Amino acid sequence: MTWKIELIFIPVTDVDRAKAFYTHIGFVADFDQRVNEELRFVQLTPPGSACSIAFGTGLDSAVAPGTLDVIQVVVPDADAELLRLRELGVDADGVDEQEWGRFVRFADPDGNSWTLQQLPARA
Incomplete structure (x- = not known):
């Protein structure tokens, strides 16, 4: 059996602001479709990821904007990502060893939290 997580919904209050933030930090804007006046779907993908994020208007969510804190992404170099995010004006915490x-x-x-993890070297 093969399972692949392909899409994670992110609750946001302002779709255009969220799209601008995520594209600013390097996500690729894959899709932005307004189906009708009540429904808009935006999908973006982090660089090198097989899993995308989505948000929009008219999408039901059990999670309030700004409360999502369960996304963890593996990166090759935590120091480099911290530097890159700070150079882009993102308020990122220092590297936690x-x-x-x-x-x-x-x-x-909106306050949705992300954690970037550099995996330890394998023995």
């Missing part, structure tokens, strides 16, 4: 990896945390304009 743990035995199980090195972590950088930041939030989108």
Whole structure:
């Protein structure tokens, strides 16, 4: 059996602001479709990822904007990503060193939290 997570919904209050933020930090804008006056669907993909994020208007969500804090992304170099995010004006936490990896945390304009993890070297 093969399972692939392809899409994660992110609750946001302002679709255009969220799209601008994510494209500013390097996500590719794959799709932006206004189906009708009540429904708009935006999909973006982080660089090198097989999984995309989506948000929009008229999409039901059990999670309030700004409360999502469960997304973790593996990156090759936590220091480089921290530097890149800060150069882009993103308020990212410094590298948190743990035995199980090195972590950088930041939030989108709504307060949804992201964690970037550099995996530890394998023995």
